Amino acid sequence: MLGTVNRILLAVAGAVLTAAGVVLLTGSWPLHGRHAPLLTEEARRRYWHADGWWWWAVAAGLALCVLLALWWLLSQLRRPRLGAVEVDTGDGAYAVLRGRALEEAVAAEVGAVEGVAHCRASLRGRRGSPALRVAMELEPHGVPADALAALAGPVLTQARASAGLRELPAEARLKVTSHRAQRVT
Known part of the structure:
Protein backbone atom coordinates (compact mmCIF):
# COMPACT_ATOMS: atom_id res chain seq x y z
CA MET A 1 0.00 0.00 0.00
CA ARG A 78 11.19 3.16 7.65
CA ARG A 79 12.19 -0.36 6.75
CA PRO A 80 9.19 -2.38 5.66
CA ARG A 81 8.59 -5.99 6.55
CA LEU A 82 9.79 -8.64 4.17
CA GLY A 83 6.84 -9.87 2.13
CA ALA A 84 8.24 -13.23 1.03
CA VAL A 85 11.27 -15.53 1.29
CA GLU A 86 12.71 -17.51 -1.62
CA VAL A 87 12.82 -21.22 -0.81
CA ASP A 88 15.24 -23.43 -2.75
CA THR A 89 13.43 -26.67 -3.54
CA GLY A 90 16.68 -28.47 -4.36
CA ASP A 91 15.90 -29.27 -7.99
CA GLY A 92 16.83 -25.85 -9.37
CA ALA A 93 13.39 -24.37 -8.87
CA TYR A 94 12.37 -21.83 -6.27
CA ALA A 95 9.22 -21.45 -4.27
CA VAL A 96 8.04 -18.38 -2.41
CA LEU A 97 7.11 -18.51 1.28
CA ARG A 98 4.99 -15.66 2.57
CA GLY A 99 6.81 -13.64 5.20
CA ARG A 100 3.68 -13.33 7.37
CA ALA A 101 3.32 -17.12 7.47
CA LEU A 102 6.86 -17.56 8.75
CA GLU A 103 6.41 -14.72 11.26
CA GLU A 104 3.18 -16.21 12.60
CA ALA A 105 4.69 -19.69 12.88
CA VAL A 106 7.71 -18.43 14.82
CA ALA A 107 5.51 -16.26 17.07
CA ALA A 108 3.18 -19.20 17.79
CA GLU A 109 6.06 -21.55 18.64
CA VAL A 110 7.78 -19.03 20.91
CA GLY A 111 4.44 -18.04 22.45
CA ALA A 112 3.88 -21.68 23.45
CA VAL A 113 7.08 -21.72 25.54
CA GLU A 114 6.52 -21.80 29.31
CA GLY A 115 6.77 -18.31 30.77
CA VAL A 116 6.16 -16.39 27.51
CA ALA A 117 2.98 -14.32 27.70
CA HIS A 118 3.04 -12.90 24.17
CA CYS A 119 5.36 -12.95 21.17
CA ARG A 120 5.63 -10.98 17.92
CA ALA A 121 8.01 -11.75 15.08
CA SER A 122 8.88 -9.67 12.04
CA LEU A 123 10.96 -10.59 9.04
CA ARG A 124 13.45 -8.02 7.73
CA GLY A 125 16.17 -7.93 5.10
CA ARG A 126 16.08 -9.24 1.53
CA ARG A 127 14.34 -12.25 0.01
CA GLY A 128 17.56 -14.24 -0.31
CA SER A 129 18.95 -13.30 3.11
CA PRO A 130 16.20 -12.58 5.61
CA ALA A 131 16.65 -11.72 9.29
CA LEU A 132 14.16 -12.23 12.08
CA ARG A 133 13.27 -9.81 14.87
CA VAL A 134 11.42 -11.39 17.80
CA ALA A 135 9.79 -9.42 20.63
CA MET A 136 8.90 -11.61 23.61
CA GLU A 137 6.82 -10.51 26.54
CA LEU A 138 7.63 -12.69 29.52
CA GLU A 139 5.36 -13.41 32.44
CA PRO A 140 6.71 -12.39 35.85
CA HIS A 141 7.75 -15.98 36.60
CA GLY A 142 9.24 -16.55 33.11
CA VAL A 143 12.93 -17.37 32.80
CA PRO A 144 14.66 -15.36 30.04
CA ALA A 145 17.34 -18.01 29.49
CA ASP A 146 14.70 -20.68 28.83
CA ALA A 147 12.83 -18.49 26.36
CA LEU A 148 16.04 -17.58 24.50
CA ALA A 149 17.18 -21.23 24.46
CA ALA A 150 13.85 -22.29 22.94
CA LEU A 151 14.10 -19.56 20.31
CA ALA A 152 17.74 -20.28 19.42
CA GLY A 153 17.25 -24.04 19.45
CA PRO A 154 14.15 -25.75 18.07
CA VAL A 155 12.22 -22.68 16.88
CA LEU A 156 14.93 -21.20 14.64
CA THR A 157 16.00 -24.67 13.48
CA GLN A 158 12.44 -25.40 12.35
CA ALA A 159 12.11 -21.96 10.72
CA ARG A 160 15.38 -22.40 8.80
CA ALA A 161 14.38 -25.89 7.68
CA SER A 162 10.90 -24.86 6.54
CA ALA A 163 12.25 -21.86 4.60
CA GLY A 164 15.20 -23.80 3.14
CA LEU A 165 17.74 -21.35 4.58
CA ARG A 166 21.27 -22.12 5.72
CA GLU A 167 21.12 -19.32 8.24
CA LEU A 168 18.45 -17.09 9.71
CA PRO A 169 19.92 -14.37 11.94
CA ALA A 170 17.61 -13.40 14.76
CA GLU A 171 17.40 -10.53 17.22
CA ALA A 172 15.37 -11.05 20.37
CA ARG A 173 13.95 -8.34 22.58
CA LEU A 174 12.61 -9.31 25.97
CA LYS A 175 10.10 -7.49 28.13
CA VAL A 176 8.56 -8.58 31.40
CA THR A 177 4.85 -7.99 31.90
CA SER A 178 3.88 -6.03 34.94
CA HIS A 179 2.37 -8.15 37.64
CA ARG A 180 -0.34 -6.63 39.78
CA ALA A 181 -1.49 -8.48 42.81
CA GLN A 182 -5.21 -8.82 43.11
CA ARG A 183 -6.78 -7.14 46.07
CA VAL A 184 -8.36 -9.54 48.52
CA THR A 185 -11.32 -8.12 50.40
Whole structure:
Protein backbone atom coordinates (compact mmCIF):
# COMPACT_ATOMS: atom_id res chain seq x y z
CA MET A 1 0.00 0.00 0.00
CA LEU A 2 2.85 2.39 0.82
CA GLY A 3 4.19 1.91 -2.72
CA THR A 4 0.86 2.97 -4.22
CA VAL A 5 0.60 6.05 -2.00
CA ASN A 6 4.21 6.88 -2.82
CA ARG A 7 3.58 6.69 -6.58
CA ILE A 8 0.42 8.79 -6.34
CA LEU A 9 2.15 11.49 -4.28
CA LEU A 10 5.11 11.58 -6.66
CA ALA A 11 2.80 11.82 -9.69
CA VAL A 12 0.76 14.66 -8.17
CA ALA A 13 3.87 16.54 -7.03
CA GLY A 14 5.45 16.07 -10.46
CA ALA A 15 2.36 17.32 -12.27
CA VAL A 16 2.02 20.39 -10.02
CA LEU A 17 5.70 21.30 -10.32
CA THR A 18 5.67 20.79 -14.10
CA ALA A 19 2.60 23.00 -14.48
CA ALA A 20 4.11 25.68 -12.23
CA GLY A 21 7.35 25.56 -14.20
CA VAL A 22 5.57 25.94 -17.53
CA VAL A 23 3.53 28.87 -16.22
CA LEU A 24 6.61 30.63 -14.85
CA LEU A 25 8.74 29.98 -17.95
CA THR A 26 6.12 31.26 -20.35
CA GLY A 27 5.47 34.32 -18.21
CA SER A 28 1.72 33.98 -18.62
CA TRP A 29 -1.12 33.93 -16.08
CA PRO A 30 -1.06 34.75 -13.13
CA LEU A 31 1.97 36.99 -13.72
CA HIS A 32 0.26 39.27 -16.29
CA GLY A 33 3.34 39.43 -18.43
CA ARG A 34 7.03 38.96 -18.19
CA HIS A 35 7.92 42.19 -16.38
CA ALA A 36 4.91 42.43 -14.06
CA PRO A 37 5.50 41.87 -10.34
CA LEU A 38 4.14 38.75 -8.68
CA LEU A 39 2.11 40.79 -6.16
CA THR A 40 0.94 44.23 -7.24
CA GLU A 41 1.03 47.18 -4.87
CA GLU A 42 -2.77 47.03 -4.50
CA ALA A 43 -2.75 43.29 -3.69
CA ARG A 44 -0.03 43.75 -1.08
CA ARG A 45 -1.95 46.58 0.59
CA ARG A 46 -5.25 44.73 0.52
CA TYR A 47 -4.02 41.39 1.87
CA TRP A 48 -1.30 42.66 4.17
CA HIS A 49 -3.36 45.23 6.03
CA ALA A 50 -7.06 44.54 5.51
CA ASP A 51 -7.48 40.88 6.43
CA GLY A 52 -5.34 39.77 9.33
CA TRP A 53 -6.58 36.17 9.10
CA TRP A 54 -5.29 35.73 5.54
CA TRP A 55 -1.61 35.50 6.45
CA TRP A 56 -2.40 33.15 9.34
CA ALA A 57 -4.25 30.88 6.90
CA VAL A 58 -1.30 30.92 4.52
CA ALA A 59 1.12 30.13 7.35
CA ALA A 60 -1.09 27.28 8.61
CA GLY A 61 -1.37 25.84 5.09
CA LEU A 62 2.40 25.98 4.61
CA ALA A 63 2.98 24.41 8.04
CA LEU A 64 0.59 21.60 7.14
CA CYS A 65 2.45 21.04 3.86
CA VAL A 66 5.77 20.89 5.72
CA LEU A 67 4.39 18.40 8.27
CA LEU A 68 2.96 16.18 5.53
CA ALA A 69 6.27 16.30 3.65
CA LEU A 70 8.16 15.31 6.82
CA TRP A 71 5.72 12.47 7.49
CA TRP A 72 6.20 11.23 3.94
CA LEU A 73 9.99 11.46 4.20
CA LEU A 74 10.05 9.53 7.48
CA SER A 75 7.78 6.85 6.04
CA GLN A 76 10.31 6.39 3.21
CA LEU A 77 13.11 5.82 5.72
CA ARG A 78 11.19 3.16 7.65
CA ARG A 79 12.19 -0.36 6.75
CA PRO A 80 9.19 -2.38 5.66
CA ARG A 81 8.59 -5.99 6.55
CA LEU A 82 9.79 -8.64 4.17
CA GLY A 83 6.84 -9.87 2.13
CA ALA A 84 8.24 -13.23 1.03
CA VAL A 85 11.27 -15.53 1.29
CA GLU A 86 12.71 -17.51 -1.62
CA VAL A 87 12.82 -21.22 -0.81
CA ASP A 88 15.24 -23.43 -2.75
CA THR A 89 13.43 -26.67 -3.54
CA GLY A 90 16.68 -28.47 -4.36
CA ASP A 91 15.90 -29.27 -7.99
CA GLY A 92 16.83 -25.85 -9.37
CA ALA A 93 13.39 -24.37 -8.87
CA TYR A 94 12.37 -21.83 -6.27
CA ALA A 95 9.22 -21.45 -4.27
CA VAL A 96 8.04 -18.38 -2.41
CA LEU A 97 7.11 -18.51 1.28
CA ARG A 98 4.99 -15.66 2.57
CA GLY A 99 6.81 -13.64 5.20
CA ARG A 100 3.68 -13.33 7.37
CA ALA A 101 3.32 -17.12 7.47
CA LEU A 102 6.86 -17.56 8.75
CA GLU A 103 6.41 -14.72 11.26
CA GLU A 104 3.18 -16.21 12.60
CA ALA A 105 4.69 -19.69 12.88
CA VAL A 106 7.71 -18.43 14.82
CA ALA A 107 5.51 -16.26 17.07
CA ALA A 108 3.18 -19.20 17.79
CA GLU A 109 6.06 -21.55 18.64
CA VAL A 110 7.78 -19.03 20.91
CA GLY A 111 4.44 -18.04 22.45
CA ALA A 112 3.88 -21.68 23.45
CA VAL A 113 7.08 -21.72 25.54
CA GLU A 114 6.52 -21.80 29.31
CA GLY A 115 6.77 -18.31 30.77
CA VAL A 116 6.16 -16.39 27.51
CA ALA A 117 2.98 -14.32 27.70
CA HIS A 118 3.04 -12.90 24.17
CA CYS A 119 5.36 -12.95 21.17
CA ARG A 120 5.63 -10.98 17.92
CA ALA A 121 8.01 -11.75 15.08
CA SER A 122 8.88 -9.67 12.04
CA LEU A 123 10.96 -10.59 9.04
CA ARG A 124 13.45 -8.02 7.73
CA GLY A 125 16.17 -7.93 5.10
CA ARG A 126 16.08 -9.24 1.53
CA ARG A 127 14.34 -12.25 0.01
CA GLY A 128 17.56 -14.24 -0.31
CA SER A 129 18.95 -13.30 3.11
CA PRO A 130 16.20 -12.58 5.61
CA ALA A 131 16.65 -11.72 9.29
CA LEU A 132 14.16 -12.23 12.08
CA ARG A 133 13.27 -9.81 14.87
CA VAL A 134 11.42 -11.39 17.80
CA ALA A 135 9.79 -9.42 20.63
CA MET A 136 8.90 -11.61 23.61
CA GLU A 137 6.82 -10.51 26.54
CA LEU A 138 7.63 -12.69 29.52
CA GLU A 139 5.36 -13.41 32.44
CA PRO A 140 6.71 -12.39 35.85
CA HIS A 141 7.75 -15.98 36.60
CA GLY A 142 9.24 -16.55 33.11
CA VAL A 143 12.93 -17.37 32.80
CA PRO A 144 14.66 -15.36 30.04
CA ALA A 145 17.34 -18.01 29.49
CA ASP A 146 14.70 -20.68 28.83
CA ALA A 147 12.83 -18.49 26.36
CA LEU A 148 16.04 -17.58 24.50
CA ALA A 149 17.18 -21.23 24.46
CA ALA A 150 13.85 -22.29 22.94
CA LEU A 151 14.10 -19.56 20.31
CA ALA A 152 17.74 -20.28 19.42
CA GLY A 153 17.25 -24.04 19.45
CA PRO A 154 14.15 -25.75 18.07
CA VAL A 155 12.22 -22.68 16.88
CA LEU A 156 14.93 -21.20 14.64
CA THR A 157 16.00 -24.67 13.48
CA GLN A 158 12.44 -25.40 12.35
CA ALA A 159 12.11 -21.96 10.72
CA ARG A 160 15.38 -22.40 8.80
CA ALA A 161 14.38 -25.89 7.68
CA SER A 162 10.90 -24.86 6.54
CA ALA A 163 12.25 -21.86 4.60
CA GLY A 164 15.20 -23.80 3.14
CA LEU A 165 17.74 -21.35 4.58
CA ARG A 166 21.27 -22.12 5.72
CA GLU A 167 21.12 -19.32 8.24
CA LEU A 168 18.45 -17.09 9.71
CA PRO A 169 19.92 -14.37 11.94
CA ALA A 170 17.61 -13.40 14.76
CA GLU A 171 17.40 -10.53 17.22
CA ALA A 172 15.37 -11.05 20.37
CA ARG A 173 13.95 -8.34 22.58
CA LEU A 174 12.61 -9.31 25.97
CA LYS A 175 10.10 -7.49 28.13
CA VAL A 176 8.56 -8.58 31.40
CA THR A 177 4.85 -7.99 31.90
CA SER A 178 3.88 -6.03 34.94
CA HIS A 179 2.37 -8.15 37.64
CA ARG A 180 -0.34 -6.63 39.78
CA ALA A 181 -1.49 -8.48 42.81
CA GLN A 182 -5.21 -8.82 43.11
CA ARG A 183 -6.78 -7.14 46.07
CA VAL A 184 -8.36 -9.54 48.52
CA THR A 185 -11.32 -8.12 50.40
